[in-house]
Amino acid sequence: VKLSKENIDYLIGFIKKETGISISADKEYLLESRLSRVIKKLDLEDYNSLISELRFRKEEAVKNTVDALTTNETYFFRDHKPFEFFEKKILPDMILKIPDRSTVRIWCAACSSGQEPYSLAMILRENQNLLEERKVQILATDISNKIISKASEGVFNQFEVQRGLPVTYLVKYFDKLDENHWKIKDEISSSVDFKLLNLIADYDVINECDLIFCRNVLIYFDDETKKMILGKISRKLKKDGYLFLGTSETSNLLPEFYKQNQDMRSIYQKI
Ligand SMILES: C[S@@+](CC[C@H](N)C(=O)[O-])C[C@H]1O[C@@H](n2cnc3c(N)ncnc32)[C@H](O)[C@@H]1O
Numbered sequence: 001v002k003l004s005k006e007n008i009d010y011l012i013g014f015i016k017k018e019t020g021i022s023i024s025a026d027k028e029y030l031l032e033s034r035l036s037r038v039i040k041k042l043d044l045e046d047y048n049s050l051i052s053e054l055r056f057r058k059e060e061a062v063k064n065t066v067d068a069l070t071t072n073e074t075y076f077f078r079d080h081k082p083f084e085f086f087e088k089k090i091l092p093d094m095i096l097k098i099p100d101r102s103t104v105r106i107w108c109a110a111c112s113s114g115q116e117p118y119s120l121a122m123i124l125r126e127n128q129n130l131l132e133e134r135k136v137q138i139l140a141t142d143i144s145n146k147i148i149s150k151a152s153e154g155v156f157n158q159f160e161v162q163r164g165l166p167v168t169y170l171v172k173y174f175d176k177l178d179e180n181h182w183k184i185k186d187e188i189s190s191s192v193d194f195k196l197l198n199l200i201a202d203y204d205v206i207n208e209c210d211l212i213f214c215r216n217v218l219i220y221f222d223d224e225t226k227k228m229i230l231g232k233i234s235r236k237l238k239k240d241g242y243l244f245l246g247t248s249e250t251s252n253l254l255p256e257f258y259k260q261n262q263d264m265r266s267i268y269q270k271i
Pocket residue numbers: 019020021070071072073074075078109110111112113116141142143144147197198199200214215216217220246
């Protein structure tokens with residue numbers, strides 16, 4: 001069944017207001033295919049009935065629509081290079097600025113199913129000697145209920161653990177549950193907290209951080225929203241702290257107090 005022009009406009013406006021995400025009007029097919037699954041799941045009749053639930057802000061409809069219209073693609077050590085660069089170049093330098101016996105605070109601002117914060121947690125575990133008595137606290141947030149509950153379970157299937165994760169880490173940091181599933185060990189997951197957080201809402205739950213990852217999410221926003229989010233995120237970063245954008249992302253919309261890393265241009269330091 002096709003979506004009417006009027007319904008498409010309503011949905012585009014709804015998702016922009018709820019999440020900040022800009023969906024262009026030619027994404028009719030994406031809206032149709034993803035929302036038809038929501039309609040089925042909630043046992044609704046058609047797009048009109050879903051939209052009327054959204055107009056009345058029925059919780060299940062809102063939650064499921066947001067879940068359906070976010071793109072959660074991710075994998076362990078995504079793009080590899082930034083993680084290697086973090087481990088070899090950034091971490092040793094960053095640690096010097098964090099007093100011993102205090103906490104290293106990291107925020108993954110759109111963490112999807114958890115591969116990104118868990119990758120960071122494994123790197124920090126591997127570099128325990130460098131951390132000395134410092135504790136690590138990684139806060140990982142996302143707007144999607146469904147993806148945050150998957151992330152906090154810490155269970156990944158065979159396909160997921162074969163994407164980006166070195167076999168040595170799989171053996172060392174995961175327990176095999178059954179033929180197709182692995183669970184990340186407590187020694188890694190205990191340093192990661194998952195919370196729901198909408199990047200266009202308030203950031204009250206976020207403490208000032210030494211490192212912020214905000215990767216592969218800004219692409220979904222228009223410039224005005226991007227700029228607003230980058231401004232708010234930057235206020236949660238300590239002086240000398242680092243901001244990682246996605247590998248091919250750079251931004252001229254960042255506040256002026258950043259220094260761009262010359263070797264890896266998607267990494268910025270707050271000066
Ligand atoms: C493509 S994934 C990127 C995951 C990870 N950072 C990476 O690079 O692999 C984008 C994530 O951003 C989340 N997202 C989209 N809009 C958001 C918003 N307004 N607030 C918080 N998270 C949002 C989506 O739910 C999705 O999980």
